[in-house]
Amino acid sequence: MPALLTTNRRMFWRIIRRLLGANRGRLFVILLALGAGAAVSAALLNLQVDAKRRLTKEFRALGANIVVAPRGTSASPDSPKVIGQPLFDQLPAENEASPVTKAEFLYGIVNVVPFDPKEKDAKSHDSARAVVAGFAIAVGSNYEGRGLEKIIPSTIVEAQNLDSLNVRTCEIGQNLASELHLHTGAGLTLKYGDRGAFCDVSAIRSFGGPEDSQVFLELPAVQALLNLPGRISLIQASVPGTPESVDRYIAALAKIVPDADVHGIRQFTEAEAKIYSRISGVLTATVAIVLLLTGLCVMAAMTNVAMERRNDVGLMKAIGGASRRVLRLFLVEAALLGLAGGLFGAAAGIALSIGLGRAVFGVAARPRLIVYPVSVVLTIIVAIAGAFPLRRLTSIRPASVFRGEA
Amino acid sequence: MFLRLVADSVTRRPRQKLLTTAALALGMAVATAALSVSLDVGDRLAREFRSLGANLLVTPQADSLPLEIGGVDYRPVNSGAYLPESDLPKLKTIFWRNNIVAFAPILEVSADFGVRGKQPADFAARGHVQLIGTWAAHSLPLSDGTVFMTGVGKTNPWWKVEGRWFAEDVNECVLGTTLSHRIDLGIGDKLYLHVPDPKKTVQLFTACSITGILSTGAGEDEAVLMSLAAVQQLGQEPAQYRRLYVSALTKPEDDFGRRDPRTMTPADLERWSCSPYVSSIAYSIKQVLPGADVRVIRRVAEGEGRILSSVRMLLWLVTFAALLAAALAVGASSAASVIERRTEIGLMKALGAGSGTVGFLLAAEQLLLAFVGGGLGYALGILLAHVVGEKIFGVAPEPSLMVLVVTIGLAAGVTLLGSAVPLRRASRYEPAPILRGE
Numbered sequence: 001m002p003a004l005l006t007t008n009r010r011m012f013w014r015i016i017r018r019l020l021g022a023n024r025g026r027l028f029v030i031l032l033a034l035g036a037g038a039a040v041s042a043a044l045l046n047l048q049v050d051a052k053r054r055l056t057k058e059f060r061a062l063g064a065n066i067v068v069a070p071r072g073t074s075a076s077p078d079s080p081k082v083i084g085q086p087l088f089d090q091l092p093a094e095n096e097a098s099p100v101t102k103a104e105f106l107y108g109i110v111n112v113v114p115f116d117p118k119e120k121d122a123k124s125h126d127s128a129r130a131v132v133a134g135f136a137i138a139v140g141s142n143y144e145g146r147g148l149e150k151i152i153p154s155t156i157v158e159a160q161n162l163d164s165l166n167v168r169t170c171e172i173g174q175n176l177a178s179e180l181h182l183h184t185g186a187g188l189t190l191k192y193g194d195r196g197a198f199c200d201v202s203a204i205r206s207f208g209g210p211e212d213s214q215v216f217l218e219l220p221a222v223q224a225l226l227n228l229p230g231r232i233s234l235i236q237a238s239v240p241g242t243p244e245s246v247d248r249y250i251a252a253l254a255k256i257v258p259d260a261d262v263h264g265i266r267q268f269t270e271a272e273a274k275i276y277s278r279i280s281g282v283l284t285a286t287v288a289i290v291l292l293l294t295g296l297c298v299m300a301a302m303t304n305v306a307m308e309r310r311n312d313v314g315l316m317k318a319i320g321g322a323s324r325r326v327l328r329l330f331l332v333e334a335a336l337l338g339l340a341g342g343l344f345g346a347a348a349g350i351a352l353s354i355g356l357g358r359a360v361f362g363v364a365a366r367p368r369l370i371v372y373p374v375s376v377v378l379t380i381i382v383a384i385a386g387a388f389p390l391r392r393l394t395s396i397r398p399a400s401v402f403r404g405e406a
Numbered sequence: 407m408f409l410r411l412v413a414d415s416v417t418r419r420p421r422q423k424l425l426t427t428a429a430l431a432l433g434m435a436v437a438t439a440a441l442s443v444s445l446d447v448g449d450r451l452a453r454e455f456r457s458l459g460a461n462l463l464v465t466p467q468a469d470s471l472p473l474e475i476g477g478v479d480y481r482p483v484n485s486g487a488y489l490p491e492s493d494l495p496k497l498k499t500i501f502w503r504n505n506i507v508a509f510a511p512i513l514e515v516s517a518d519f520g521v522r523g524k525q526p527a528d529f530a531a532r533g534h535v536q537l538i539g540t541w542a543a544h545s546l547p548l549s550d551g552t553v554f555m556t557g558v559g560k561t562n563p564w565w566k567v568e569g570r571w572f573a574e575d576v577n578e579c580v581l582g583t584t585l586s587h588r589i590d591l592g593i594g595d596k597l598y599l600h601v602p603d604p605k606k607t608v609q610l611f612t613a614c615s616i617t618g619i620l621s622t623g624a625g626e627d628e629a630v631l632m633s634l635a636a637v638q639q640l641g642q643e644p645a646q647y648r649r650l651y652v653s654a655l656t657k658p659e660d661d662f663g664r665r666d667p668r669t670m671t672p673a674d675l676e677r678w679s680c681s682p683y684v685s686s687i688a689y690s691i692k693q694v695l696p697g698a699d700v701r702v703i704r705r706v707a708e709g710e711g712r713i714l715s716s717v718r719m720l721l722w723l724v725t726f727a728a729l730l731a732a733a734l735a736v737g738a739s740s741a742a743s744v745i746e747r748r749t750e751i752g753l754m755k756a757l758g759a760g761s762g763t764v765g766f767l768l769a770a771e772q773l774l775l776a777f778v779g780g781g782l783g784y785a786l787g788i789l790l791a792h793v794v795g796e797k798i799f800g801v802a803p804e805p806s807l808m809v810l811v812v813t814i815g816l817a818a819g820v821t822l823l824g825s826a827v828p829l830r831r832a833s834r835y836e837p838a839p840i841l842r843g844e
Contacts, residue, residue, distance in 0.1 A: 036734035062709030208703035
């Protein structure tokens with residue numbers, strides 16, 4: 001018996017080899033269809049996994065999406081509600097392996113008095129009451145001196161590099177600048193009670209919000225000015241990730257800092273969730289359609305194969321081949337084709353997606369190893385499903401084939 | 407004879423032809439669906455991005471600097487300037503009027519409130535609150551006779567009201583959720599409001615019935631909202647507003663869009679104003695609202711622009727990939743249909759047909775298939791786009807003639823290209839071996 005089985009198996013593979021080699025042109029066409037399908041679906045799958053991740057990164061162009069604030073609101077600006085600065089370092093530095101950009105702010109209302117460095121004697125200039133915002137920004141766990149636009153997107157109206165002057169610099173909003181006729185390079189005195197702080201304007205920004213009438217200064221200087229050492233009024237953070245993972249981040253953070261109020265900025269979180277679901281819907285629909293298309297094309301090709309093989313099948317059955325074995329023969333053939341098409345196609349597709357990713361997001365899509373086996377398996381499934389028309393071969397009656405009947 | 411051969415080939419082997427046509431139709435259906443969705447998706451997405459809320463803010467030019475911290479303005483009462491409400495319909499007369507999706511004016515006053523307890527004589531609780539007057543669902547008659555429905559629900563879509571918004575002509579109000587918890591009032595209760603006026607000694611409280619609880623996740627959760635008209639009356643600022651939020655459909659700003667209109671040549675200025683950049687819409691709004699300062703809410707506009715451009719590109723690339731897949735699949739199936747006709751080609755050549763004639767005959771057949779398959783595919787694709795568009799965006803894309811042309815063109819091109827390789831090989835066939843069955 002074992003000897004017979006071995007012979008059987010050898011015969012089986014021999015027939016497969018012959019079947020594959022019988023019509024090179026057809027083999028090429030089916031491989032091309034399968035390979036193309038595998039390539040495009042692998043590219044799309046890879047892009048989809050990657051695009052969704054990148055999309056959530058793109059959303060960070062909207063700036064902060066969560067806020068940590070003291071509970072309740074303050075009745076007057078003179079007794080502001082504050083939270084302790086150590087809270088800032090308690091924010092997890094990463095979400096979904098991407099760094100969280102966070103900023104701490106301390107607000108106060110001060111008198112802003114401009115002085116022109118060219119005029120020695122301080123003449124009576126306009127002065128204005130304005131909100132001063134002390135800020136410090138950290139990306140991941142690294143503190144950065146600049147980068148206000150990562151948290152509150154804005155455009156620069158005027159900027160000047162004052163780094164070489166070794167002075168304390170501040171950035172001001174457009175409204176304040178036009179109210180006090182300020183330009184970059186001008187000096188400001190901020191007065192709060194009998195305390196004062198100086199800074200030189202390094203940039204004028206346009207925000208389109210209340211920030212347009214604020215002065216932005218480094219946090220320690222403002223803490224000293226307002227006599228609130230180690231205190232902050234607000235933390236804003238730009239947390240990357242899918243809407244669900246941002247929700248999880250907020251929930252986790254609320255447990256870490258029970259005495260502060262943590263919430264998402266609904267304006268952005270809700271819109272992000274909505275847009276995200278739409279775009280991933282489009283991507284998923286396209287991948288599904290392309291896979292379906294590949295399947296149908298293979299099916300069409302296989303139907304042709306089936307018709308051509310009527311004689312072979314008739315012969316096999318006439319010399320005692322059981323229907324199941326004949327069918328198995330063809331299914332194995334289809335699976336082999338799927339495997340070959342999938343292996344080459346998916347590799348090409350992943351290479352394609354790297355290029356596409358570079359074109360869209362400026363950064364090459366990171367190839368996902370999981371995509372490769374998934375697309376190969378999908379292609380094999382599609383090939384076997386596409387071989388469905390071959391089932392009709394089992395109903396062939398050898399005698400009618402040999403008589404030459406259609 | 408030529409036509410007869412073509413017709414004969416189609417009728418003689420209907421099943422084969424049907425299969426090739428089916429493959430073609432399916433491929434082209436995918437191409438059509440992908441193209442129509444992509445063509446449409448840009449506009450749809452731009453609209454979708456309006457869920458970010460207003461992207462333009464209008465404030466009085468003569469206003470004093472706001473002292474706003476955490477959504478609360480600490481300016482002394484009665485300081486600052488206002489804008490006339492009567493100018494608002496003009497917003498829908500600007501060149502980009504159809505891009506203005508919604509706008510809502512805001513008037514904020516600081517008010518005292520009282521809550522009636524069990525004793526009818528006095529209030530059980532009193533306090534200060536910020537009173538926000540705005541439009542919830544306001545119908546604004548325009549100069550061309552139509553009515554524009556707008557309100558804060560459209561400019562700030564993330565505001566959620568439990569219950570319903572206030573009606574305009576009765577004393578109704580909506581409470582912020584934090585405030586509602588703090589003073590323990592809910593829908594159906596009455597809140598008494600009064601705006602302090604130093605000139606009057608008697609305090610008259612106006613009652614309003616609470617119709618809804620608002621949650622915004624921001625400062626408004628602590629405020630009371632009433633219709634603009636009611637707040638104007640309470641605050642004695644007739645027909646005025648303080649801030650206006652405008653939500654406009656825009657084109658992402660490029661380098662040209664960012665330029666300052668004051669430094670442009672007249673030709674450039676015209677081109678600039680004829681593109682719906684957020685800044686050019688701001689510019690044209692400024693021209694119809696005298697005394698107003700129109701600012702772009704950079705946070706929304708910049709983010710929207712950046713995301714929208716990369717998403718559009720992504721969708722085009724996906725469409726391109728789908729087109730490529732469709733093209734390859736169709737090309738492969740038309741190649742298959744040529745390959746299986748070796749014997750026929752051999753016979754034709756044996757009878758004296760030149761390679762050119764054979765190629766021409768087969769190409770004509772393929773083209774016929776391409777037109778039939780392409781047309782069928784277009785119809786099927788429009789159906790598919792309808793389903794996909796409906797499912798994802800809730801609105802189906804409009805069928806477009808351009809897509810039909812592209813689809814048929816693509817079908818013809820791809821089938822010809824797909825048949826070209828086997829045809830070239832066919833032209834080199836020696837008839838004798840083929841006819842012998844080798």
